[in-house]
Amino acid sequence: MTYIQKGSAEYIKASLALFFGGFVTFAILYTTQPLLPIFAKEFHVSAASASLTVSASTGTLAVMMLVAASLSDRIGKKNVMMMSMLLTSILAMAMxxxxxxxxxxxxxxxxxxxxxxxxxxxxxxxxxEFHPTGIGKVMGLYISGTSIGGMAGRIVTGLLTDLFSWRTALFAIGAISLLLSVIFALILPTPRHSVKKPLNGKTALQAYAVHLRNKPLMALIVLGFLFMGGFVTLYNYIGFLLSEPPYSFSQSVLGFLFIVYIFGSFSSVYMGRQADLCGHARVLSISVVLAVLGAVVTLVPSVVVKIIGLSLFTFGFFGCHSIASAWIGERAKMNKAQASSLYLLFYYLGSSLAGTAGGYFWIHFHWPGVIAFVVALLLLSYPLIGYAHKQLE
Structure with a gap:
């Protein structure tokens, strides 16, 4: 068995397919985020309640990923990913x-x-499947797909909502995702390094137990909650801030704010490569600092300065996510799918729980309260990074 080597046709196909996978998942998963102020007004619900259209998805996704990892042991990773993308796209249109x-x-x-x-x-x-020396870069390519998908989904949603309605926007995102899902199924190389196993609940629990007892690895896994919790909280409620006076932005303008995700697309690849060269802990710590600085800068009233802050925050976050993901993939010596699922369980629980909890800070303390909550989450990552670095490197 050989790894997928950089420069080969397989490398190009696999990288493109994974990019599409990240694109579709995030385009659909967070497509309602810029619509939260509209949902609050149209359905007469609070900001925290409106955020459930994001949190309900990420909460159930967090739990179901544990099932998906075990199911893949039985029917194969590619089969599970194909079914996931196709069903999600169809449901997105029906929604x-x-x-x-x-x-x-x-x-x-x-x-x-x-x-x-x-x-x-x-x-x-x-x-x-990829050669170990290039995992950081390839993981960055996948995560860049998530950032561009999140950006494109939000921009298209904003534009189509202003031109037609939010229903038209959601249907269009689902249709585009369905097309990309078919391409994904056609070009992703069949895994060669994973072995299919019988679907056994006891075996699955034992696989997770191995990682749960690994304290340094769990320190990295918990980072997902802190990073994603802060990220989703900021983006959930900035739409409420900028739709109010003195800004009063339209849905199209709010959607275009997410163009700063392009910095995340660059960061996930660049910072992932830097982590391969300079060490995970050092580059991850720098990424956290950049995210904190960006969040604080958004407190400045100027729209231009807020966009600069959003750009810096997004750059830092995607660097954090890319490095933590690659670090876990390298350090999990067995049951890698389960290790990834545990990280993403915490990652999406952060999106769900912290994203909704941020509504309390918005309602009672407005934007400064939201930023204080986000910064607190990010700063809690430092002791975990230090511990993991000491134990693993």
Whole structure:
């Protein structure tokens, strides 16, 4: 068995397929984020309640990823990822016809279940199939797909909502994702390093138990909660801030704010490569500093300065995510799919729990409260990074 080597046709196909996988997952998963102020007004719910259209998806996705990892041992990683993308795209289109807020949240809950296959298995696929010396860069390419998907999904949603309606926007995102899902299925190389195993609950629990007892690895896994919790909180509520006076931005303008995700696309590849060269802990710590600085800069009233702050925050976050993902993939010596799933369990629980909790800070302390919460989450990562570095490197 050979690894996928840089420069080969397989490398190009696999990298492109994983990019599409990240693109589709994040385009659909967070497509309602710029629509939260509209949902709050149209359905007469609070900001925290509106955020459930994001949190319900990420919460169920977090739990279902544990199932997806074990299911892949039985039927194969590629098969699970293909089914995940196709079903999620179809459900995303159906979601556009939700008659009320409750049905919308329920649809988003089921969407989280179907979307679990890609994020839990893409990281494991990279760790198993690509040559170890280039894992950081390839992981960065996958994560750049998530950043561009998140950006494109939000921009298209904003534009189509202003031109037509939020329902048209959601249907269009689902249709585009369905097309990319078919391409993914056609070009992703079949895994060669993973071995199919019987679907056994006891075996699956034992696989997770190995990682849960590994304290340094768990320190890295918990980072996902802190990073994603801060990231989603900031982006959930900045739409509320900028849709109010004195800004009063339209949905199109709010959607275009997410163009700063392009910095995340660059950061995930660049910082991943730097971590390969300079060490995970050092580059990860720098990425956290950049994210904290960016969050604080958004407190300045000027729109231009806020965008600069958002850009810096996004650059730092995607660097954090890329490095932590690659570090876990390298240090998990066995059951890599389960290790990736545990990281992403905490990652998406951070999105779900912290993203909704941020509504409390928005309601009671407005934007300074949101930023204080985000910064606190990010700073809590430092003792974990230090501990993991001491034990693993």
């Amino acid at each position: 556009a016809f939700s008659p009320n807020f409750t049905s919308l949240v329920l649809a988003r809950t089921f969407l989280g279940m179907t979307a679990a296959g890609i994020p839990s298995l893409a990281m494991a696929y990279v760790a198993e």
